[in-house]
Amino acid sequence: MNALTNKLKERADRKSTKRxxxxxxxxxxxxKALVVLGYANTSLRDIAEQSGMSLGMxxxxxxxxxxxxxYCVTRYKEDFISQLDGVMEQAVTPEQAEQLFHNLLxxxxxxxxxxxxxxxxxxxxxxxxxxxxxxxxxxxxALIEVVQRVANKMQLQADAEVLYxxxxxxxxxxxxxxxxxxxxxxxxxxxxFTKTIAAMKAIG
Amino acid sequence: MNALTNKLKERADRKSTKRxxxxxxxxxxxxKALVVLGYANTSLRDIAEQSGMSLGMxxxxxxxxxxxxxYCVTRYKEDFISQLDGVMEQAVTPEQAEQLFHNLLxxxxxxxxxxxxxxxxxxxxxxxxxxxxxxxxxxxxALIEVVQRVANKMQLQADAEVLYxxxxxxxxxxxxxxxxxxxxxxxxxxxxFTKTIAAMKAIG
Amino acid sequence: MNALTNKLKERADRKSTKRxxxxxxxxxxxxKALVVLGYANTSLRDIAEQSGMSLGMxxxxxxxxxxxxxYCVTRYKEDFISQLDGVMEQAVTPEQAEQLFHNLLxxxxxxxxxxxxxxxxxxxxxxxxxxxxxxxxxxxxALIEVVQRVANKMQLQADAEVLYxxxxxxxxxxxxxxxxxxxxxxxxxxxxFTKTIAAMKAIG
Amino acid sequence: MNALTNKLKERADRKSTKRxxxxxxxxxxxxKALVVLGYANTSLRDIAEQSGMSLGMxxxxxxxxxxxxxYCVTRYKEDFISQLDGVMEQAVTPEQAEQLFHNLLxxxxxxxxxxxxxxxxxxxxxxxxxxxxxxxxxxxxALIEVVQRVANKMQLQADAEVLYxxxxxxxxxxxxxxxxxxxxxxxxxxxxFTKTIAAMKAIG
DNA sequence: AATGAATGAGCCTTCATTCAT
DNA sequence: GATGAATGAAGGCTCATTCAT
Numbered sequence: 001m002n003a004l005t006n007k008l009k010e011r012a013d014r015k016s017t018k019r020x021x022x023x024x025x026x027x028x029x030x031x032k033a034l035v036v037l038g039y040a041n042t043s044l045r046d047i048a049e050q051s052g053m054s055l056g057m058x059x060x061x062x063x064x065x066x067x068x069x070x071y072c073v074t075r076y077k078e079d080f081i082s083q084l085d086g087v088m089e090q091a092v093t094p095e096q097a098e099q100l101f102h103n104l105l106x107x108x109x110x111x112x113x114x115x116x117x118x119x120x121x122x123x124x125x126x127x128x129x130x131x132x133x134x135x136x137x138x139x140x141x142a143l144i145e146v147v148q149r150v151a152n153k154m155q156l157q158a159d160a161e162v163l164y165x166x167x168x169x170x171x172x173x174x175x176x177x178x179x180x181x182x183x184x185x186x187x188x189x190x191x192x193f194t195k196t197i198a199a200m201k202a203i204g
Numbered sequence: 205m206n207a208l209t210n211k212l213k214e215r216a217d218r219k220s221t222k223r224x225x226x227x228x229x230x231x232x233x234x235x236k237a238l239v240v241l242g243y244a245n246t247s248l249r250d251i252a253e254q255s256g257m258s259l260g261m262x263x264x265x266x267x268x269x270x271x272x273x274x275y276c277v278t279r280y281k282e283d284f285i286s287q288l289d290g291v292m293e294q295a296v297t298p299e300q301a302e303q304l305f306h307n308l309l310x311x312x313x314x315x316x317x318x319x320x321x322x323x324x325x326x327x328x329x330x331x332x333x334x335x336x337x338x339x340x341x342x343x344x345x346a347l348i349e350v351v352q353r354v355a356n357k358m359q360l361q362a363d364a365e366v367l368y369x370x371x372x373x374x375x376x377x378x379x380x381x382x383x384x385x386x387x388x389x390x391x392x393x394x395x396x397f398t399k400t401i402a403a404m405k406a407i408g
Numbered sequence: 409m410n411a412l413t414n415k416l417k418e419r420a421d422r423k424s425t426k427r428x429x430x431x432x433x434x435x436x437x438x439x440k441a442l443v444v445l446g447y448a449n450t451s452l453r454d455i456a457e458q459s460g461m462s463l464g465m466x467x468x469x470x471x472x473x474x475x476x477x478x479y480c481v482t483r484y485k486e487d488f489i490s491q492l493d494g495v496m497e498q499a500v501t502p503e504q505a506e507q508l509f510h511n512l513l514x515x516x517x518x519x520x521x522x523x524x525x526x527x528x529x530x531x532x533x534x535x536x537x538x539x540x541x542x543x544x545x546x547x548x549x550a551l552i553e554v555v556q557r558v559a560n561k562m563q564l565q566a567d568a569e570v571l572y573x574x575x576x577x578x579x580x581x582x583x584x585x586x587x588x589x590x591x592x593x594x595x596x597x598x599x600x601f602t603k604t605i606a607a608m609k610a611i612g
Numbered sequence: 613m614n615a616l617t618n619k620l621k622e623r624a625d626r627k628s629t630k631r632x633x634x635x636x637x638x639x640x641x642x643x644k645a646l647v648v649l650g651y652a653n654t655s656l657r658d659i660a661e662q663s664g665m666s667l668g669m670x671x672x673x674x675x676x677x678x679x680x681x682x683y684c685v686t687r688y689k690e691d692f693i694s695q696l697d698g699v700m701e702q703a704v705t706p707e708q709a710e711q712l713f714h715n716l717l718x719x720x721x722x723x724x725x726x727x728x729x730x731x732x733x734x735x736x737x738x739x740x741x742x743x744x745x746x747x748x749x750x751x752x753x754a755l756i757e758v759v760q761r762v763a764n765k766m767q768l769q770a771d772a773e774v775l776y777x778x779x780x781x782x783x784x785x786x787x788x789x790x791x792x793x794x795x796x797x798x799x800x801x802x803x804x805f806t807k808t809i810a811a812m813k814a815i816g
Numbered sequence: 817a818a819t820g821a822a823t824g825a826g827c828c829t830t831c832a833t834t835c836a837t
Numbered sequence: 838g839a840t841g842a843a844t845g846a847a848g849g850c851t852c853a854t855t856c857a858t
Contacts, residue, residue, distance in 0.1 A: 015820095022821090038332030040244040043848055056823050059850065117331045124328040126384075127321045128242035133384055140380075161396075162374070162403045169373025170366065176344075180330075180337055192365070199366045203403045247831055252841095260835090260840045269832065423841090430842090446740030448652040451827060464844050467829065525739045532736040534792075535729045536650035541792055548788075569804075570782070570811045577781025578774065584752075588738075588745055600773070607774045607815045655852055660820095668819045668856090677853065 023061050027072045029053065035115045039069060039125055070135040073122050076115070077139045080108075081146055088150055097153035098197055105171065105193045110186050113175045120172060143168070151200075158204040166203070170196045227265050230257065231276045238276060239319045243329055248272075274339045277326050280319070281343045285350055292354055301357035302401055309375065309397045314390050317379045324376060347372070355404075362408040370407070374400045431469050435480045437461065443523045447477060447533055478543040481530050484523070485547045488516075489554055496558055505561035506605055513579065513601045518594050521583045528580060551576070559608075566611045574611070578604045635673050638665065639684045647727045651681060651737060682747045685734050688727070689751045693758055700762055709765035710809055717783065717805045722798050725787045732784060755780070763812075770816040778815070782808045 029051030034042050044065055048055045062068040087104050091097035108116065123140070126132035147167060148160035156163070174192045177184040233255025238246050248269060252259045266272040291308050295301035312320065327344070330336035351371060352364035360367070378396045381388040437459030442450050452473055456463045470476040495512050499505035516524065531548070534540035555575060556568035564571070582600045585592040641663025646654050656677060660667045674680040699716055703709035720728065735752070738744035759779060760772035768775070786804045789796040 019821095038329075040329075041332055044850085045848075054823050055850090056825095056852090057821080060820095060822065065849065120331065121328055123380075124324055125242075125244075127324065127380065128245055130384075137384075158403070159399055161377070162370070162399050165373035165377055165400065166366070166370040166403070167373075169369035169371075169376075172373075173344075173365070173369055176331065180334075180341075195363055195366050196369070199362070199370070199407045202407045204406060248833090249831070258840045259833095259842095261838090263833070264839065427842095446737075448737075449740055452829090453827080462844050463829090464831090464846095465842080468841095468843065473828065528739065529736055531788075532732050533650075533652075535732065535788065536653055538792075545792075548785075566811070567807055569785070570778070570807050573781035573785055573808065574774070574778040574811070575781075577777030577779075577784075580781075581752075581773070581777055584735075584739065588742075588749075603771055603774050604777065607770070607778070610816060611811045611814045656854090657852070666819045667821095667854095669817090671854070672818065 019061070023071065024075065026051075026053065026058065026061055027068070027075050030058075030068060031072050031076055031115070031118065034069070034072060035118050038117065039121045044068075066131050069122065070132065073119060074135055074139065077119060077142070080116075081142055084146055085149065088153055091153050094153065094155045097150065098201075101150050101154070102190075102193050102197055105167075105174075105196075106186065106189050109171070109174050109178050109189050113179050116171075116175060117179070120175075154200070156200060156204055158200070162203060163200055166199060167196060223265070227275065228279065230255070230262065230265055231272070231279050233257065234262075234272060235276050235280055235319075235322070238273070239322050242321065243273060243325050270335050273326065274336060277323065278339055278343070281323060281346070284320075285346055288350055289353065292357055295357050298357065298359045301354065302405075305354050305358070306394075306397050306401055309371075309378075309400075310390065310393050313375070313378050313382050313393050317383050320375075320379060321383070324379075358404070360404060360408055362404070366407060367404055370403060371400060427469070431479065432483065434459075434461065434466065434469055435476070435483050438466075438476060439480050439484055439523070439526065442477070442480060443526050446525065447529050452476075474539050477530065478540065481527060482543055482547065485527055485550070488524075489550055492554055493557065496561055499561050502561065502563045505558065506609075509558050509562070510598075510601050510605055513575075513582075513604075514594065514597050517579070517582050517586050517597050521587050524579075524583060525587070528583075562608070564608060564612060566608070570611060571608055574607060575604060631673070635683065636687065638663070638670065638673055639680070639687050641665065642670075642680060643684050643688055643727075643730070646681070646684060647730050650729065651733050656680075678743050681734065682744065685731065686747055686751070689731060689754070692728075693754055696758055697761065700765055703765045706765065706767045709762065710813075713762050713766070714802075714805050714809055717779075717786075717808075718798065718802050721783070721786050721790050721801050725791050728783075728787060729791070732787075766812070768812060768816055770812070774815060775812055778811060779808060 030047045033047045033050040036042075037046065044058050045055055047053075047068075048058055058068060062071065084104060087100055088097065091100050119139075122132055123136050126136040144160050144164045147164040151158065151160055151163055170192060174189050178189055234251045237251045237254040240246075241250065248262050249259060251257075251272075252262055262272060266275065288308060291304055292301065295304050323343075326336055327340050330340040348364050348368045351368040355362065355364055355367055374396060378393050382393055438455045441455045441458040444450075445454065452466050453463060455461075455476075456466055466476060470479065492512060495508055496505065499508050527547075530540055531544050534544040552568050552572045555572040559566065559568055559571055578600060582597050586597055642659045645659045645662040648654075649658065656670050657667060659665075659680075660670055670680065674683065696716060699712055700709065703712050731751075734744055735748050738748040756772050756776045759776040763770065763772055763775055782804060786801050790801055
């Protein structure tokens with residue numbers, strides 16, 4: 001490989017990186033709109049307007065609406081997972097793990113509930129629209145693995161799938177209530193997850 | 205109150221009942237279309253065509269699409285709940301309750317998964333569209349009460365909400381897999397709910 | 409079959425006829441727009457606006473743009489063919505046939521050139537877009553048969569396909585010139601078709 | 613005129629030639645895309661991608677899409693005409709001319725039908741879009757002259773326009789059938805042109 | 817000289833809703 | 838009571854063209 005080829009490759013890489021950066025940037029803006037209105041109620045026009053981009057640009061970077069949405073969801077959920085792993089890493093004892101996990105769940109609901117709705121939205125869409133299925137399936141597997149790691153830290157032997165069903169089921173309940181009921185605050189959320197973690201330990 | 209007024213009232217009632225019957229009839233047809241395509245992908249035209257009704261009639265009996273949908277969901281979920289209660293009534297011992305509940309869950313997934321998607325669909329919609337909120341909230345309360353009754357039959361003392369989170373979380377997982385993965389069959393579903401009921405008992 | 413069935417059938421027929429009439433009406437309006445701008449340059453909005461119809465109505469009667477266009481072309485070309493046959497029927501002697509055919513060609517160019525462009529337009533489109541192929545193929549066969557009938561009246565034995573190639577080739581030339589060149593008038597068109605008919609007779 | 617001016621002029625010429633060469637190069641690539649999809653269905657992006665050029669370059673060398681297209685068509689048809697003339701030059705006797713012309717027509721359909729569609733496409737476009745008219749008119753005159761020269765070689769006295777109408781009309785038919793009907797092969801094309809040349813001779 | 821990011825007007829299509837019959 | 842014709846706003850998407858680099 002000579003110098004010229006290297007240079008060309010470098011330039012192509014830089015361009016590709018730049019494009020990826022831009023896509024990420026757009027996705028961040030798009031998520032802001034999607035999170036508020038949901039998948040079905042958010043038009044590309046909405047996304048463009050809300051984030052000061054032109055409609056054409058959205059299609060310049062993303063083949064179609066589906067690609068944009070799945071990109072957003074994937075990006076977002078990956079961030080969430082790595083954040084979660086990052087936090088859980090700090091746990092040494094089972095008690096610490098339990099505490100950190102509890103804090104994280106509460107914190108996510110209280111500061112980020114709106115954002116997580118998007119994930120539930122797309123997941124439900126995938127029940128009717130096959131195009132979302134690969135993305136959703138992948139992400140759900142990743143989430144179960146996360147729960148598995150948390151369970152390990154908590155020294156639980158139970159089936160990760162069951163634990164995930166429990167945690168995810170409760171997460172949705174808390175999210176829904178915290179979002180839609182003004183009287184439902186942090187305290188209630190904390191209580192909800194305290195019960196949940198107790199149940200996790202009971203399951204084993 | 206005189207005789208005439210009574211007569212008028214009677215007639216109005218008869219009319220109202222007739223109207224209600226018709227609405228119920230329409231709803232049954234509409235559900236058939238909705239369960240296949242989902243809320244967002246089903247137009248009123250689809251519903252009208254699939255059930256041999258005229259487009260105008262839909263708006264004659266229902267103010268708008270929202271009212272039709274919520275009517276359908278309420279009707280459907282109520283039926284489900286009373287069916288579930290009906291079955292659970294037969295249980296005398298905790299073991300019978302456990303067995304019946306297990307069978308019911310499996311049976312519902314295997315024969316009716318497609319239908320239940322609609323419920324998950326609307327529930328998710330309610331996260332973004334307030335008009336669905338009352339319906340969804342009411343129904344979810346009813347479902348938790350059902351789980352409470354099941355728990356009683358199983359002689360479990362645990363918090364119904366936690367049990368509901370677990371069962372509902374697992375139900376969604378099984379539904380999703382059974383619907384989208386051809387290799388995922390009754391056997392897998394049975395195993396899933398066996399784990400779930402074991403967990404319920406562990407929780408207490 | 410009882411009276412009721414008959415009544416229902418009658419009503420359905422009437423409705424279907426009414427719909428067909430409306431489609432024909434829309435097609436007539438649409439053709440007016442299409443002949444001016446051509447297929448590629450005419451949007452459904454153009455058609456709707458130019459004929460005082462709403463955009464939605466176009467789609468209420470026609471599945472999509474393709475169906476509308478093919479409907480227009482078929483309808484139009486069929487009219488042309490039956491008109492042509494109607495005129496040629498009057499011919500008794502070969503000389504009369506020759507004269508009538510000549511007059512008809514000239515008349516069509518002079519009064520209807522613009523309209524016939526649409527046919528050439530769609531025929532060319534069919535080279536690139538298969539959806540037009542059935543319509544175009546059918547119509548071209550019908551046109552060759554028409555030329556066959558004319559040839560019979562003129563007592564020519566030559567292959568109808570060759571005669572059609574000649575007449576159609578010249579028709580396009582005359583149409584193009586008459587349409588685009590202001591100095592090219594009826595006299596020139598007449599001369600063109602005189603040469604053509606002489607050639608037809610020469611071919612035999 | 614002094615030496616300096618000369619030098620500048622020379623340099624300008626060289627530049628202009630270089631630019632012309634580049635335009636020709638681009639045109640060749642563009643034709644490849646146009647030939648497949650047709651004028652209306654080919655975007656500048658398609659052309660750029662298919663030929664590994666940048667989108668901007670297209671506009672750098674050509675004012676707009678129209679100029680690019682007309683340039684392509686002119687270039688292409690000129691090549692075709694000179695090729696045709698080149699072949700016909702070899703004919704000495706009328707029989708040779710006839711044979712060569714027949715072979716050429718068949719060969720063109722069989723190996724190049726797709727390419728010639730473009731010409732028909734633009735010619736039809738010119739019926740609705742005046743910008744194509746000069747190009748189309750010029751080219752059609754040139755084609756009639758070619759037919760004139762062929763007729764001369766075949767020692768036919770008939771009007772070139774009539775002969776062109778016949779040949780061109782049949783060429784289009786053969787092209788359309790050969791392109792769209794898999795059962796229509798070389799044999800059928802040969803028969804078609806045999807009839808056509810017989811007719812030419814009959815016309816005189 | 818050459819690139820490709822960005823634009824925005826325009827296209828086809830869908831759909832809840834209205835209304836005359 | 839019931840129908841379905843008609844509407845028009847909105848949606849996803851395409852594309853020639855411009856412009857900063």
